[in-house]
Each structure stands twice: as C-alpha cells, then as structure tokens.
Amino acid sequence: MDEKIKVGIVDDHKILTEGLNSLVEESDFARVVGVAHSAQQCRDRIAFWHPDVLLLDVSLPDLSGIDFCKELTTNYPDLKVLALTSHNEYAVVKQMLINGASGYLVKNAMSAEVLAGIKAVYGGEKFLSHEIDVLLKRQSPKTIWLTDRERELLKLVAEGYTNIEIADKIYLSPETIKGYRKNLLLKLGAKNTAVLVRMAFEQKLI
Template identity: 30%
Template sequence: MIKIIIAEDHQALIDGIKLSLENENDIEVIGEANNGEDLIKLVDCLQPDVIITDIRMPKCDGITATRLIKKKHPSIQIIAFSMFDQAEAVKQMQEAGASGYIMKNSSLTKLIKAIRTVAENNSFFDTDIIADKSSENNEFILLSRREKEILRLIGEGKTSNEISEMLFIGKTTVDTHRKNILKKLNIHGKSDLLRFAVERKYDF
C-alpha cells in the first residue's frame, strides 16, 4: 500500500483527489494539509511514502517544505502538483528534492501513474511542461538559487531570524544575502525589497 499525504490550500481540490483515489487498491490517503507548516508536522507524525504538494501555499511554500522534509526524511518521495509550467519552477523543486512534477490540469490517470512511479524510487515529470520562460525575467535570474529562496521567504513576511532557522544558516549569512539581492536588483531599502518580493514571490 502506498501511503500518501496531500498538501494543497484549496480543500475542494484535496477532496476531489481523495475521492478519485478511493478505488485504487494500492493507494491510501493518510493525511492532508492546507499549508506548508502543517505539512511538515504531519509528515513527522504519519511518515507517508509519497507526498503530493502544491508549490504555492501559505506559511511555508512547497519548495521550502520539500527541502526541509527531504533533509529529515530522505526516503519519502515528493510530487509537485502545480499550476506553474515554467522550467525554472521544475528546476527549483528538483533541487529541493522532488521526484515528480505534474500539472493540476493533468488527468487522474497521469496522477496515479506519477504516484506509483515515484513510490518505486523513479522520477515522473509532466511532458506538458513548456519551455523555460526565464528570459522574460532577466533581473530575477541574476539571483542564485539561495537568493531566490530567501527572496521568496521575504515575500512571505519572514524575518532574517526566521529565515535563518528555516534554512539552517546563520542570521549574518541571511543579512549578507539580503545585501547582495538589493545590489543585484538595484533596489534601495527594506520596504522596496519587500514589495518586490511579494510581487515576484511565485514568478519563476
């Protein structure tokens, strides 16, 4: 039996997936979460085989949650379930440790195939994902992976202390990254950085 947890901030979508999987004899939904923080806590308690997670969630996004979960539970397989079809989004989830990535408009057949594939320690990535659009965001791609990660957390309203705890790095390191981000983006001041981070939080 493949035990799964679904993380998605729209409860109706979770309910739909659960209903669709009821007839699958080898798949069991053992938990659900509506934000990244609850997902992390639930994983510690329930120890699923596979997690299906949205990227865009409150409190802690799917990328950060994936990274933290894989650090603590490397054997758990994670599938990104997203509306974002950009290659950069796929890359960031892969770097965080995800084994799969499928679109929310995918068929039930594809979702089930993805679950079974990653449960066998293989990868499954949606063939419908379009080409990289990063050329449209030239200033954003100047940032390193870590800087993008910190920028995303700034956009969620996290302080330097909170970011340092979430990413297991020192506050001084976070502050240094902040300064580098300001310089690279030619932004002056914390308020302007926060505004940019909120506007671009999920713009891959």
C-alpha cells in the same frame, strides 16, 4: 498487512484535496494517510502519517513549496515528493527538482497521470507530466545557469579586461581566471572569446 502506497496531500485548495483524496482512495494500490492545508500543518502531522509519497503544492499560504520541498526531503530522506501545482514555469520546475522532488505534475493533469506519478515515484523513478516533460526538453538547451562569480567574470570579459586584470579586480589568481574562462567557453559552447561575448549579450546573461 497493508501494502498500499501511503499518500499525504499538502494543498490549501480544499476542493482539490477532496478530489485527490477520492482519486487515491478509489485506486487499488494507494491510500491517503493525511491531508494538510499549509506547511505548518504538514510539519505537525507528517511524523504520524509516515507517508511514502507526498503530493505537494508549490504555492502554500505560509511557505513556498519550493523551500518546503527541500526541508522535507532533508528531514525525511525516504519520502518521495510529487509536486502538484498550477505553476509551469521552467525555473520553478527546475528548482523543485533540484530541491528533491521526484516528480512534477500540473493541476490540469489527467487522473490517470496523477496515479501513474504516485506509482512511478514510489518505485524510485522520476515522473514528469507530459506538459512539463515537453517544457524541460524545449527549454534545456537554451537555458544556461551561471553562478554569480561566472556572471561577474563574463561581464569583465565582455568589457575587454585581460585575465591578469580580472584576477587583480576580483582577487583571484590569473590561473583561476583562466580556468573560469575555459569553463564559460564550454558551458556556452563558444569557440572563442568573441563568440562568448556575443552569446552573453544575445542570451542576456549579463
């Protein structure tokens, strides 16, 4: 019985996929079940591969790996996606993880890190390469994610409108606006409206 971790690779750089193929095959715990150079190729073949872990590039020639990650994890809930990419921007990393990726590696990661990532996500853990881990820890406290509605409300608060006036403008009850305002104070860690408005401008949230 084959107990090795079955790995699929999706990347349009053939030299990189060859290197990854060799790396995985030479390990004593994993084997490559398939390689695709586009999202469509992967779609056509993944049902035959039955991979446990998929190494997925964020930049594919026919589709964003971010969108493809969501599609894959929706259609194959047991599949573990390990992003392997040259992108190290906070927003890209965050969106990949939101869309179901179990781990994130940059392409200059050491071979040992790639193998450790495969093992970790297969075992149900999250895995971030050292560079990405540092990036997330550095960015997290400063990066505030607001919904479109929250941004709209923040803009009106900054313009000096009262809860009742805002409620009238965006067709919600004053009670709902009060709740939104309270949430914004909590989200930004502001102790009052004046601080909230100052932070909104400082952090370019509006």
